[in-house]
Structures are given as C-alpha cells and as structure tokens.
C-alpha cells in the first residue's frame with residue numbers, strides 16, 4: 329500500500345512544490361467594491377458539452393459499497409440494491425455520464441467476476457485501495473442499472489493494464505451484442521435482453537502510473553490494439569458501413585483520410601493520457617493519431633488527470649482551515665487553465681479541426697482523509713471553498729469547450745471531492761453538489777464571451793481576480809450568468825451589461841455560508857445551501873451584489 333500511495337503522491341508533488349512557501353499575513357480589509365461585466369450575446373462560442381458535468385465512481389472505500397450499493401435486502405430504501413436517496417439526489421443534478429469502475433481499480437478488474445448469480449460471484453482483493461474485500465456484488469448489470477436509474481450515460485474504463493484485449497472485447501460484446509450471439513444470450517440469461525448503451529470507452533487509466541507503468545510510446549503500441557479490437561455491437565451505436573468507393577477515391581487522389589463517417593451515437597474511445605501538465609503522453613499519442621489510418625484504429629479523446637492538493641499533498645485539512653489554505657487551493661485551481669492551454673496547443677498542432685477531445689476524467693480537491701477513517705478510503709469533508717473551486721473549474725472547462733468535451737469529477741459519492749456523503753441510512757449533499765445543481769442550465773448551453781473587471785483578491789503572495797464569470801445561452805434561450813466572488817473578506821457589486829439585450833432583472837440562486845470552511849454534516853445538512861437571489865435594474869443598470877466567498881447563478885430576464 330505504501331508504494332501505491334507514494335505513486336499517487338509523486339504525481340501531485342510537482343504541483344504542490346511551488347505553493348509551500350506562503351507565510352501567514354493579514355487579510356485584505358472588508359470593503360464592498362464595484363466591478364463591471366460585459367456579455368457579448370452576438371458572438372456565440374462553442375456548445376458547453378453537458379458531459380463536462382460528468383462524474384466518476386470507483387470501487388474505492390465507500391464510493392460504491394455503502395454509497396451507491398446497499399444490497400437488495402438492506403433496510404435502507406433501495407431499488408434492486410441501489411439506494412434510492414442517492415439516486416434521487418443525482419437525478420436532480422442531471423448527471424450526463426458516469427465513469428466506472430476506476431481509476432486504478434479498472435486495470436485490475438475482471439468483469440466476469442461481477443456477473444451471474446450473486447452467490448456465485450468471485451470475492452477478490454482490491455489491491456489499490458486498502459486491500460479491501462471486493463464481493464463483486466456490484467458488477468456490470470448493477471452499474472448499468474444505476475446509470476439508467478439516474479438517467480446517465482456509461483463511460484466504461486476497460487482493463488488495459490492487467491487484462492487482455494480479448495477480455496475487454498468480450499466485455500463490450502457482452503454489454504452491447506444482440507441475439508443470436510452467445511454473448512447476448514448470456515446477458516439475457518443474467519436478466520437483460522436489450523443491449524446496453526456504452527457512450528465512452530476508456531482505454532486504460534493512468535498508464536504512466538497505477539495502470540502499468542508505460543512510457544507514452546509503449547502505451548500507444550498497446551492502446552492501438554485495444555482501439556482496434558474492442559467493438560460496440562449495439563445497432564444504435566454501430567458505425568456506418570464502410571464506403572469502399574469513397575476510400576478508393578481518396579487513395580487514388582492521394583488525399584489523406586481524415587476520419588471515417590461516424591455515427592453520432594457511436595461509442596467514443598478515450599486514450600489514457602497525461603498526468604497534469606506533463607506533455608509527453610499528449611505529444612506521443614497525438615503524433616500516432618495523426619499518422620493513423622482510421623480504418624484500423626482511432627480515438628475520440630485523450631484523458632487528462634489533474635488534482636488540486638493544496639500546499640501539503642494528502643495532508644491539507646478539509647475542515648477548520650484558514651485563509652492561507654483557502655487562497656492556496658483557489659490559486660492552484662486556476663492552474664487547470666494553463667494545463668488545458670498547454671495540452672490544447674499540442675493537440676492543435678496535430679488536430680486543428682479538433683476531432684480529438686481533451687477529457688479531464690479525474691479532477692478535484694484531494695485533501696487529508698477524515699480522522700478515524702481508513703486513510704486509503706479517501707473520505708474527506710467538502711467545504712464551501714471546495715464548491716467555489718468546483719465552480720471555477722467548470723468555468724475554466726467551459727472556456728475551453730471547443731476542446732474539452734467531457735470531465736469527470738473525482739468522485740461521485742463518499743470519495744475525495746464528492747457530491748454526496750452517506751452515513752449509514754443518512755445522506756448529506758455537499759457544497760460541490762449544490763454547485764452542480766445550480767450549473768444545470770449550462771449543460772449543452774452555448775458559450776457567450778464575457779469580460780469582467782472587479783479588481784483583485786490578495787493574500788500574502790497570492791493574487792487572484794476578485795471575481796470569475798461564465799456566460800452562456802441556455803437551451804431555454806435565456807442568457808445565464810455564473811459569478812464567483814473569490815474574495816473571502818468583501819462583498820462585490822458587479823454591474824452587468826449584455827450587448828443586444830435589455831436585462832431588467834436577474835433571478836437565480838446564491839451559494840455561500842458564514843465561513844469559507846463551512847461544511848454540511850448529518851447534524852447540519854444545510855449549513856451550505858443555495859438561497860434565492862434576485863436583482864433588478866435601476867436606471868437601466870443591472871447591479872449584482874455578490875456576497876463574499878460565494879457562487880451565484882442567475883438567468884437574465886427583460
């Protein structure tokens with residue numbers, strides 16, 4: 329275990345190193361400041377893919393067992409073993425996609441252990457996560473049932489590290505084939521005759537770390553074989569028939585084939601990609617992709633993992649922290665932008681048409697585990713600060729929406745920066761959950777350029793913009809604004825102008841609390857909860873008063 333924990337630690341050290349030198353100093357005095365914000369609704373940008381609001385659920389600690397799965401005979405209300413309180417909370421945030429079964433777990437997972445009668449399932453050891461006993465009660469059918477209960481698509485991470493190509497191909501065939509294939513018959517015998525939908529296929533996880541480890545070149549050699557042989561057989565997702573006449577024409581004219589015609593419902597293959605800002609995997613994978621023949625193998629995305637650790641990886645407290653820790657985590661959150669820019673620049677060189685998405689399929693704040701819990705279960709509290717960090721990240725992802733088309737926060741329930749924490753039969757919604765709920769109107773909304781200026785928030789050597797803002801035209805046709813006031817000491821007034829629109833009022837919700845370190849608990853589940861927010865234009869000016877350390881989401885009305 330120590331070796332494994334060390335591997336995770338090394339991945340985070342580089343990020344943390346430059347944040348260790350902060351000294352405590354007096355905070356900026358509390359003064360309400362005035363800022364301005366301008367949205368240009370006449371210059372719509374890309375669609376903010378709803379999959380940017382995706383989730384990640386790994387067999388880790390209480391992420392699945394206790395958090396999602398309680399078993400059919402549990403006293404906790406459940407449908408076919410899946411807890412109903414968690415399902416209804418997740419339905420409310422319209423989870424678009426869930427990545428499963430890992431994480432590091434995925435590269436040691438053997439899917440056949442998790443199908444068939446519960447009493448005959450193999451009991452295995454979860455070597456990555458505290459050597460926990462894995463009963464395999466939650467397997468393919470249970471995960472797919474869970475995804476369908478919450479109304480989400482499935483992102484299946486196949487075992488590239490310790491599994492075979494055949495095992496992975498068989499798994500996806502088992503999930504997606506139709507009769508009369510034997511795989512479809514076996515699935516039907518286990519309770520599901522209709523094929524499942526698999527929207528995304530993850531080709532391994534952290535192949536530079538717990539997934540192997542491989543160099544980028546070694547990984548590409550292996551990944552191409554998985555990309556070639558693992559097929560989705562669901563008729564709704566099947567690729568269009570190959571048009572040999574078109575291929576022959578391309579060959580005759582010497583025109584390089586960019587991509588094959590694709591099914592918009594087709595399964596998208598995501599290669600395991602870089603660790604934070606390290607460019608090596610991105611460069612090697614994109615170079616191979618550029619040189620590929622799409623008839624033989626292709627990918628639709630590269631995964632990126634970047635966590636926010638604070639100044640002490642694995643040791644930054646999740647409760648009772650001060651302004652230094654608040655400012656440090658928010659400053660590190662901003663590093664996501666430069667990481668995305670760096671990888672996007674590499675991808676643009678090989679793929680200017682942006683066929684390949686950058687998929688941030690693990691991100692979030694990774695803090696010290698709660699006292700008295702198994703350290704490798706990664707159970708941490710979730711404060712208002714962490715909700716603010718989530719909002720800043722979503723804003724950053726949306727600004728990169730032309731390239732970033734899916735992200736999966738780590739993790740959904742009871743692990744790291746979770747949406748939900750459970751305690752036996754009780755459930756607590758975290759500040760991060762509330763941010764996801766408030767941002768629902770941004771799912772599949774169209775990005776609108778927004779400029780803003782409200783001065784800076786300073787703490788010691790850290791300087792951050794006082795506010796962060798995102799604007800989009802929702803699928804409801806309305807203009808939506810998300811505004812983060814990072815300043816923990818001062819309310820900020822912002823005057824909003826929307827070119828081409830008369831905004832008479834703004835209505836929505838604000839998330840704040842007495843302290844940036846306020847958390848929700850079983851005893852105080854609503855210490856951090858959204859409250860209604862509204863503002864009316866005065867003399868043609870829409871002024872929004874943003875409380876200190878807050879997230880506000882509003883819809884503009886005439």
Ligand code: AHR
Nearest residue numbers: 336431432433533534738
């Ligand atoms: O999310 C926890 C772990 O972090 C994942 O299993 C792994 O991919 C990463 O190191």
